[in-house]
Amino acid sequence: MIIKKYTAPTLAQALSNVREELGTDAIILNTRNVKKGGVLHLLGSSVYEVTAAIDDKPTGESTMDLQTGARDLSYRVQVDYLIDDIKELKMSIRDLADSALTGEMDGLPVQLAALLKRLQDTGMDEKIAKRLTRQLLNELDGRELSDPKIIGKRATEILLAGMGDVKPIPSGGTKPRIIAFVGPTGSGKTTTIAKLATEISLNMDKKVAVLNIDTKRVDAVGQLKAYCRIINIPLYVAYSPDEIPGIMPGIMENDITLVDTPGAGPMDRTQMIEMVEFLHKLVPQEVHLTLSVTTSFMEMKRIFNNFGVMKPNRILFTKLDETDSYGTMISFALVAKEKLSYVTFGQNVPGDFDIANPGKIIRDTLALK
Ligand SMILES: Nc1nc2c(ncn2[C@@H]2O[C@H](COP(=O)(O)OP(=O)(O)OP(=O)(O)O)[C@@H](O)[C@H]2O)c(=O)[nH]1
Ligand SMILES: [Mg+2]
Numbered sequence: 001m002i003i004k005k006y007t008a009p010t011l012a013q014a015l016s017n018v019r020e021e022l023g024t025d026a027i028i029l030n031t032r033n034v035k036k037g038g039v040l041h042l043l044g045s046s047v048y049e050v051t052a053a054i055d056d057k058p059t060g061e062s063t064m065d066l067q068t069g070a071r072d073l074s075y076r077v078q079v080d081y082l083i084d085d086i087k088e089l090k091m092s093i094r095d096l097a098d099s100a101l102t103g104e105m106d107g108l109p110v111q112l113a114a115l116l117k118r119l120q121d122t123g124m125d126e127k128i129a130k131r132l133t134r135q136l137l138n139e140l141d142g143r144e145l146s147d148p149k150i151i152g153k154r155a156t157e158i159l160l161a162g163m164g165d166v167k168p169i170p171s172g173g174t175k176p177r178i179i180a181f182v183g184p185t186g187s188g189k190t191t192t193i194a195k196l197a198t199e200i201s202l203n204m205d206k207k208v209a210v211l212n213i214d215t216k217r218v219d220a221v222g223q224l225k226a227y228c229r230i231i232n233i234p235l236y237v238a239y240s241p242d243e244i245p246g247i248m249p250g251i252m253e254n255d256i257t258l259v260d261t262p263g264a265g266p267m268d269r270t271q272m273i274e275m276v277e278f279l280h281k282l283v284p285q286e287v288h289l290t291l292s293v294t295t296s297f298m299e300m301k302r303i304f305n306n307f308g309v310m311k312p313n314r315i316l317f318t319k320l321d322e323t324d325s326y327g328t329m330i331s332f333a334l335v336a337k338e339k340l341s342y343v344t345f346g347q348n349v350p351g352d353f354d355i356a357n358p359g360k361i362i363r364d365t366l367a368l369k
Contacts, residue, residue, distance in 0.1 A: 003029065003053040014050040022054040029053055105130060109145040112136060115155065115366070122365045124327030125297050128334060132158060156362050159330060163358040167314055167339035169196070169256065169286070171204055177256045178211075178282050182275070182310045183290035184303055185263025188318030188344060192290060193258045194227040196342070198350035201231050206255040209234040211247065213261045213278050224260065227349060241274070244281040259284060264307075276309050288314040288341050293329050294322050300332040313338055317356070320345040326365045333358070 004022070008014035011031060018026050030051040108116065112133055119129035136154060137145070144150045169179060181189040193210060200208040210228055214237055228235040234254070236247050251257045259282060264271045279287070289312035291300055304312075315338050317329055333340055343361075346352030 001053055002056050003051065006050045006052065007034070007047045008050075009045075009047055011048040011050070014048045018050055018052040022052055026052045026054045105133060108133065108137070109142075111148045111151055112145055114148070115151055118367060119327055119365070121325075122327030123297065123325035123331075124365070125331035125335075128331050129327070152366050155366060156359070159334070159362045160358055162334045163330065163362075164337075164339055166341065166356045166358065167286075168341050168355040169200065169204075171206075174285075175255050176252050177286070178251070178259060178284040179256060179286040179288065180259040180261060180279060180282065180284040180310075181288045181290050181316070182261050182307055182312060183263065183316075184292075184295075185265060187263065187290045187292050187295075189263065189290045190224055190260050191347065191349060192316060192318060192342070192344050192353065193260050194224055194349045195344065195351065195353045197227065197233060197258055198231050199353075200256055200258075201233055202350075207233075207253070209236065209251060209254040209257045211236040211238065211251065211257050211259045211282075213238055213259060213275065238278070241277040241281050244278065272306070272309060279310055286314055286341075287312045288316040289336075289338070290316045290318060291332070292319040292322070293317050293326065294319055295328070297328045297331050300328065301335065304332070304336055314341040315339070316341045316343070318344040321352070324364070326361050329361060330358075330365055 002022070004018075006014045006017045006021075008017055014031070015028070018028070028050060030049075032049050033046050034049050035046045105113075105116065115136075116129055116133045119132070120126060132155060135158060136151060140150065140154060144154075169177070181193055183189055197208050197210055200206050210224060210233065212224065212235065225235055234250065236250060236257075238244055238247055261275055261278070262271070264275060287310055289304065289307055289310075291303065295303070315333060315336055317340070320326070320329075320343050340356035340358060342353055343356045344353040
């Protein structure tokens, strides 16, 4: 706010000076007639003094007078407070809802309590398990709640609806189909690619190739090279994204190219960026986020966030043979909302993999026959 005084022989002149200098948005704070000179100012001439103010912030708002300005400011502050209050309220409601979900669930019918315990024992996220339990409690009547078969059936339906369909590599589809596998170090990308390459080449009767992205400039291919030689399929290696255009004509000759990527540690930003550049050049139709089921739910969510830049549109779970805590897998599939593709359950190549079967995963988790 700029406040200035203007004096002129007439009031009209003083006001005109205000308008000229401060513009029409200026606010008149005060006007007074001031006597100048003379004994006790009695005989002196008089001038008019106008005190005017203008808001110096470029808000683009015009203010009618100081009172209005003050009111505007106070409204704005109040609205800000209100917005903060609403935000806080929203957070409290969310917290309350969460604590209601994670809080004690006393007095559950015996069979439902047994199911909840079972879900928690299999590593299912507590909130997801309790939400499911509450839904069952609301939907089923007393008789149904005493029947573990009915509870299991309805629980399976609810979980299945959330996990959606599976999306394995299509046997048809456009050519060339480029399919990338991304995920943390040691999650099983290379092993899974070797398994799938054999399957596609021998059983799907398709021309398959493997492209190895090697950002570390070491011959990381090893075992994969041996498999490609055995099943007689081409193996391409690219050391930088710039090499992709040169490799592309070869890739175009195949129906399906499986792209093996180096395992990126979640903190390795440089490598992540380079891999995104690779994928940008390759434009894969499918990006399978490859995750070991031995990973905790928390960690899976963190990995999913970190690999989000690679736009994974499939989830591939490995190492199902290493745990029977499939609740983690279900929880992640429910929150990630991407389709499952395959599961692997052993180190044998070929073999030890299958198209994901959410129904079976759920039945195993719920210990249903
Ligand atoms: N038990 C079990 N082991 C597996 C499975 N899949 C892969 N492995 C093993 O997990 C280890 C790592 O597998 P890789 O295929 O090299 O994993 P990767 O994701 O390619 O690893 P990086 O290239 O280092 O990122 C190897 O010892 C595999 O034999 C599986 O389904 N079950
Ligand atoms: Mg590998």
